[in-house]
Amino acid sequence: MREEATGDGIGEVDITVPSVARMYDHYLGGKDNYAVDREAVAALDEVVPRTRALARNNRRFLQRVVRILAEDYGIRQFVDHGSGLPTQDNVHQVAQRTDPAARVVYIDSDPIVLAHGRALLEENANTAVIQADMRDTEAIFDSPEVCRLIDMSEPVALLFISVMHCIPDDSDPAAVVRRALERVPSGSFVVLNQLVSHEKETRDFVTDFMNSSTNGNWGRVREPQDVEPYFADLEVLEPGLVEINDWRPDSDLDARRLEDETWFEYGGVARKP
Numbered sequence: 680m681r682e683e684a685t686g687d688g689i690g691e692v693d694i695t696v697p698s699v700a701r702m703y704d705h706y707l708g709g710k711d712n713y714a715v716d717r718e719a720v721a722a723l724d725e726v727v728p729r730t731r732a733l734a735r736n737n738r739r740f741l742q743r744v745v746r747i748l749a750e751d752y753g754i755r756q757f758v759d760h761g762s763g764l765p766t767q768d769n770v771h772q773v774a775q776r777t778d779p780a781a782r783v784v785y786i787d788s789d790p791i792v793l794a795h796g797r798a799l800l801e802e803n804a805n806t807a808v809i810q811a812d813m814r815d816t817e818a819i820f821d822s823p824e825v826c827r828l829i830d831m832s833e834p835v836a837l838l839f840i841s842v843m844h845c846i847p848d849d850s851d852p853a854a855v856v857r858r859a860l861e862r863v864p865s866g867s868f869v870v871l872n873q874l875v876s877h878e879k880e881t882r883d884f885v886t887d888f889m890n891s892s893t894n895g896n897w898g899r900v901r902e903p904q905d906v907e908p909y910f911a912d913l914e915v916l917e918p919g920l921v922e923i924n925d926w927r928p929d930s931d932l933d934a935r936r937l938e939d940e941t942w943f944e945y946g947g948v949a950r951k952p
Contacts, residue, residue: 749777761842816858872946913949
């Protein structure tokens with residue numbers, strides 16, 4: 680069964696196959712998901728619990744990083760790869776609290792994200808949403824939305840928040856980051872984290888489960904050392920590559936570790952020289 684997404688030209692939403700964006704929306708308490716997404720979440724939680732806490736920690740990391748980049752580093756442009764569905768305190772809302780003129784382009788391949796993005800466009804002229812595969816760097820950076828909002832003479836923050844595990848090895852996820860970096864000037868930033876585990880059994884189970892559930896729209900859970908190549912030749916900001924709760928926590932809640940760290944989000948922030 681398929682259901683048309685809101686708005687002309689957006690395409691069809693397949694509600695028979697779980698979507699990573701809609702599963703994440705459910706974890707965050709959103710309402711833009713279907714029964715198939717909720718069933719996949721329940722099945723995943725049976726084997727690897729605390730995934731909802733992971734999602735919420737990830738959201739706090741995103742909000743913290745955007746605020747710090749805007750307040751402390753003067754970044755006013757953000758390109759959010761694999762942004763997912765809009766939820767409370769989106770990137771543009773956090774950035775525009777520092778400067779209402781801050782500009783944000785969201786990118787996601789799920790058509791329902793574009794449907795909600797059109798509502799964002801109506802309320803905020805400095806925000807745009809592109810339906811695109813985040814591996815298609817040329818389509819993204821040559822798009823009318825990026826050309827309108829992003830000034831390539833000024834630094835840009837490239838966000839890859841909890842999405843690199845969605846890219847399989849044969850697509851060379853590190854090359855996706857390099858291609859995006861080639862399109863932005865010196866002084867730009869990369870924010871990147873992904874799901875990792877020290878346990879092979881956990882890595883294999885989650886990878887196989889998500890590949891099967893999403894009809895192959897998944898990469899794999901990796902090991903912490905696999906994240907390092909994404910940051911090659913960049914100036915990694917303190918405190919380096921860490922479990923995301925350890926990245927400049929500004930509250931006890933941000934710094935709180937999960938009791939079960941069978942898998943966790945690992946990454947950091949770096950600047951292009």
